[in-house]
Amino acid sequence: MKTILYWMFFTTKTAALSVTVALMLAFNTRAESLSEFTGDAEKGRLVFAQCRTCHYPEKIIGHHNGPNLHAIFGKVAGKQVGFDDYSETFKAAQFVWTEELLFAWLANVEAMFPETTMMSLGVTDPQQRADLIAYLKRFR
Amino acid sequence: MSEKTIDRRTLLASLATSAAGIALSQHSSAGTRVAADSQEIKKWDIVTDVLVAGSGAAGISAAIDARRGGADVLVVEKLNKLGGSSALSGGVIYAGGGTKLQKALGFSDSVESMYHYIAHSGRKHPHLDKIQRYCEQSVAHFDWLVDNGVPYNKRFSNGKGLGFDEASLYYSGSEEAWPWRDECKPAPRGHVPWEKGHQGGKRLMRSLLASAKKLGVKTQKRVCGERLVVESDGRVTGMLVDIKGERAAIKAKRGIVLACGGFIHNREMVKLYAPELYDCSVPWANAGDLGIGIQMGMGAGAAALRMDQGFAIGPIYPPENTIAGIAVNQMGQRLTSEEGYHAVMGNIVTYKQDGIAYFICDKDSDRPQGDDNQPLVAEANTIKELEQKAGFPIGSLQMSVNYYNEHAKNGVDPMFHKSKKYLSPIVKPPFKVYDLSVDKTMYSSHTFGGLQTNVNSQVINVWGEVINGLYAAGRNTSGLPTSPYIASGISVGDCTFFGRQAGQHAATNKG
Numbered sequence: 001m002k003t004i005l006y007w008m009f010f011t012t013k014t015a016a017l018s019v020t021v022a023l024m025l026a027f028n029t030r031a032e033s034l035s036e037f038t039g040d041a042e043k044g045r046l047v048f049a050q051c052r053t054c055h056y057p058e059k060i061i062g063h064h065n066g067p068n069l070h071a072i073f074g075k076v077a078g079k080q081v082g083f084d085d086y087s088e089t090f091k092a093a094q095f096v097w098t099e100e101l102l103f104a105w106l107a108n109v110e111a112m113f114p115e116t117t118m119m120s121l122g123v124t125d126p127q128q129r130a131d132l133i134a135y136l137k138r139f140r
Numbered sequence: 141m142s143e144k145t146i147d148r149r150t151l152l153a154s155l156a157t158s159a160a161g162i163a164l165s166q167h168s169s170a171g172t173r174v175a176a177d178s179q180e181i182k183k184w185d186i187v188t189d190v191l192v193a194g195s196g197a198a199g200i201s202a203a204i205d206a207r208r209g210g211a212d213v214l215v216v217e218k219l220n221k222l223g224g225s226s227a228l229s230g231g232v233i234y235a236g237g238g239t240k241l242q243k244a245l246g247f248s249d250s251v252e253s254m255y256h257y258i259a260h261s262g263r264k265h266p267h268l269d270k271i272q273r274y275c276e277q278s279v280a281h282f283d284w285l286v287d288n289g290v291p292y293n294k295r296f297s298n299g300k301g302l303g304f305d306e307a308s309l310y311y312s313g314s315e316e317a318w319p320w321r322d323e324c325k326p327a328p329r330g331h332v333p334w335e336k337g338h339q340g341g342k343r344l345m346r347s348l349l350a351s352a353k354k355l356g357v358k359t360q361k362r363v364c365g366e367r368l369v370v371e372s373d374g375r376v377t378g379m380l381v382d383i384k385g386e387r388a389a390i391k392a393k394r395g396i397v398l399a400c401g402g403f404i405h406n407r408e409m410v411k412l413y414a415p416e417l418y419d420c421s422v423p424w425a426n427a428g429d430l431g432i433g434i435q436m437g438m439g440a441g442a443a444a445l446r447m448d449q450g451f452a453i454g455p456i457y458p459p460e461n462t463i464a465g466i467a468v469n470q471m472g473q474r475l476t477s478e479e480g481y482h483a484v485m486g487n488i489v490t491y492k493q494d495g496i497a498y499f500i501c502d503k504d505s506d507r508p509q510g511d512d513n514q515p516l517v518a519e520a521n522t523i524k525e526l527e528q529k530a531g532f533p534i535g536s537l538q539m540s541v542n543y544y545n546e547h548a549k550n551g552v553d554p555m556f557h558k559s560k561k562y563l564s565p566i567v568k569p570p571f572k573v574y575d576l577s578v579d580k581t582m583y584s585s586h587t588f589g590g591l592q593t594n595v596n597s598q599v600i601n602v603w604g605e606v607i608n609g610l611y612a613a614g615r616n617t618s619g620l621p622t623s624p625y626i627a628s629g630i631s632v633g634d635c636t637f638f639g640r641q642a643g644q645h646a647a648t649n650k651g
Contacts, residue, residue: 045512049422049582053228065228065342087220117221119228119426121405 032126034103039134047123047132054119057139066118071140072097087117099133106132173432173439175368176380184378184391188214188358190646191379191392192399193365193433196224197632198614199399200348201639202597202646203357204288209647211394215352216363216381218400218428223345225401225425225586225615226632230302231340232312233636234258234629236329237275239282241309245296249327251275256324257315258630263449263622270620273595274637281637282331288351290344293334300479301458302628306334313627314480318557330629344632363388365400365432368440368610376440376610395609395646398599399639400433401425402587402615404450409435413447413589416490420452420578420585429586433616437591440610441601445618447589451625452490454576454583455482456499459508464564465501466544467576469493472527472536474544477556486583487624495578498530500541503568514574514581521569530573541566588625590617597642609649611642 048057054066062068067083075097078090090113095101105112106129109122123129189211192199200222203213217224236242236254255275259268274281286292297307312330314320335343352359362384369378369389378391403409404423409431411418423429438444456462456478467475467485475488475497489497499514501507507514518529527537545565547554553563575581591612592600599610599617613619614635621631 042515046421046582049584050424052422052582053424053426062336064339115220119219119221119428121427 032103032107034100034130034133037127037130039130039132039137041131041134041138043128044131044133044135047128048135051120051132057136059139069136069139072136073099073102073140085117087113087115089113089115099137102133102136103129173367173435175370175376175436175440178369178371178377181369181378181389183389185388186214186390188212188390188392189394190214190397190643191216191390191395192397192643193379193436194218194224194399194401194428194614194616195222195349195359196399196401196614196635197226197345197348198616198635198639198642199224199397200345200352200357201636202397202399202611202613202643204348204352204355205640205643206395206397206647207352207355207357207643209644211647213357213643214390215357215359216365216390217359217361218364218432219426220361222349222359222361223342224399225429226635227341227345228426229341229632230332230338230628231335231342231344232302232330232332232629232632233282233285233344234312234329234627234633235278235282235331236327237278239279239331240286241282241292241294241331242327242329244294245309245328247296247309247327248325249329250325251278253324253327254278254329257313257320258620258626260323261314261320261626262624263446266622267619269595270634270638273641274620274634277637281633281640284640285331285344285636289347290333291347292331295334296328299458300460300463301455301482302330302332302338302340308332308334312481312629314484315627316559317477317480318559330627332629341632348636365398365436368396368436370440373608375608379436392609394649395611395642397597397639397642397646398433398437398591398610398612398616399614399635399642400431400436400616401429402450402590403429403431403434404586405429406431410587414450414587416448416495417450417452417585417587419495420490420583421580422582422584423586424451424584425586429615431587433612434590437599437610437612437616440599440607442599442607442610442612443592443602443604444590445592446622447587449588449621449623450585451483451486451588451621451631452578452583452585452623453482453486453625454489454514454578454581456485456576457482460562462499462501462505462507463558463562464548465499465505465566466540468498468500468532468537468540470496470498470532472532472540474540474555477553477558479558479562481625481627483625489576490578490583490585491623497576499574499576500526500537500566500571501574502566502571504564505566506572507574514576517573517575519570519572521571523566523571526571526573587615588618588621588623588631590615590619593617593619593638595641596645597638598645611646613639613642
């Protein structure tokens with residue numbers, strides 16, 4: 001598992017997608033896949049609301065304690081201009097945020113990135129994670 | 141028992157060997173918070189004068205003043221980042237009685253006015269001794285914040301709520317709302333270190349953490365308290381902790397300060413102790429607010445007070461045009477003055493209306509377009525039609541709106557005395573109903589209940605006696621904040637002030 005992590009941090013963007021898949025398999029022990037769920041953006045509004053202690057998806061508000069999440073999918077992790085509080089983990093990261101990766105990460109935040117400074121307990125319910133992702137997709 | 145002075149190397153070295161140092165009793169089981177008998181501890185892995193659990197505003201303020209009092213201080217934090225929920229907050233400190241910032245901006249204030257507002261606008265029978273000390277020392281406490289490097293701009297904002305401007309002083313509660321504006325002279329008491337985008341808490345904690353570090357306070361992340369250690373005479377002298385899966389025993393020669401925050405993220409605990417908050421849609425705190433400090437204290441016999449109370453808000457403002465609308469219950473009856481601090485309405489909705497409420501507006505008092513926070517329930521061109529569509533009892537909403545309009549057009553509000561500047565008849569279609577219910581709108585909540593402490597932040601047991609060696613502060617305790625929460629800054633103000641009392645007293649405690 002550590003090998004996969006290491007590889008991910010220093011890999012190139014082009015390889016990121018396959019790494020993402022490997023990560024999902026490695027960390028998501030229940031082998032849930034986002035494709036098994038249909039996200040409901042309206043329900044995701046309230047699931048995401050707790051994240052608003054630190055993150056805003058509205059572009060106009062900008063960064064907060066955590067980076068802004070406007071159009072987050074497709075962005076390289078840890079590289080947003082104007083946010084200077086990334087953990088070393090994300091400063092070094094070179095992967096691209098995908099819906100699948102966020103789905104896997106939020107299942108168990110510290111299992112995937114033990115040194116993250118994101119102060120979240122994650123979202124253990126897979127349907128709620130799918131809802132949250134559907135909501136975030138509104139902001140692009 | 142062996143003792144040794146702690147330094148970073150010792151601490152790190154101890155991590156590897158920590159598990160061997162403890163013989164837990166046979167009654168121990170994973171997850172228990174029942175205090176351990178000191179006889180069970182064969183070896184202390186770490187020794188310090190004052191141990192602080194939690195690195196939010198309460199813990200770091202305790203650490204700073206304990207260190208200034210001459211104690212060796214170790215702060216342990218469960219998470220991988222220091223700052224606690226305070227760092228995620230607005231960072232407002234409720235201060236008054238004539239602080240330097242109030243004076244510099246031309247506002248007069250008195251300890252008496254501040255005391256009256258805090259003592260009378262919240263829940264019945266608050267901790268008056270704590271309120272008194274807090275108000276009497278507020279001017280000095282603000283100076284302490286400044287001395288510790290917390291930056292404030294000499295700028296006032298007359299906006300409701302934290303603005304996006306650079307102001308460091310504003311009216312953060314209901315001081316200007318009826319009846320408080322008549323009972324005690326209003327003054328702006330919300331003191332906020334300015335940081336772009338509502339990040340005052342981050343700025344506050346960055347300053348306090350830097351000050352603590354400069355003074356020589358030691359901090360260690362990824363260390364989670366599990367159980368207190370009690371001597372045969374009842375004194376608390378240590379804590380069993382988890383360090384990345386290994387257990388260790390930490391001895392505190394002068395005192396232990398529990399500053400582990402509230403318990404909003406411990407959902408089972410919320411359901412048991414604060415059922416109304418359980419229904420609120422959004423737990424509002426960082427991941428460490430799991431009630432561990434409260435449970436450790438209870439495990440040592442501490443009393444826990446007001447456990448059902450908490451912060452619960454689903455704000456209708458900003459923007460301020462919405463304040464001209466009205467909030468009603470499911471019977472179409474108006475609830476309160478809409479200009480009051482949003483937690484006052486939140487308290488009514490959460491605790492007195494079964495979590496159900498609605499916001500009624502016209503074109504001028506409508507919510508901003510694109511704001512998806514409060515779901516639209518119904519829209520119509522007449523109030524009668526709106527009432528029918530939204531399912532209010534026949535005639536009820538019409539009666540409320542007619543009564544409100546009848547007086548609002550004359551600039552008065554006989555029922556709740558909303559200020560004239562916010563009064564405007566609800567007459568311009570389209571009329572709308574938005575859902576203000578705690579499980580439908582974004583309803584942020586966190587807990588106010590916690591351990592009983594005295595004005596020195598010493599923890600009190602269930603028989604009303606001080607537990608020697610044990611202190612607590614912030615949302616780990618039942619402090620100044622109650623339901624209704626009366627102003628931004630009461631909570632972090634309470635954290636910093638009573639954290640300091642804990643640190644000062646612990647530093648001088650000789651057991």
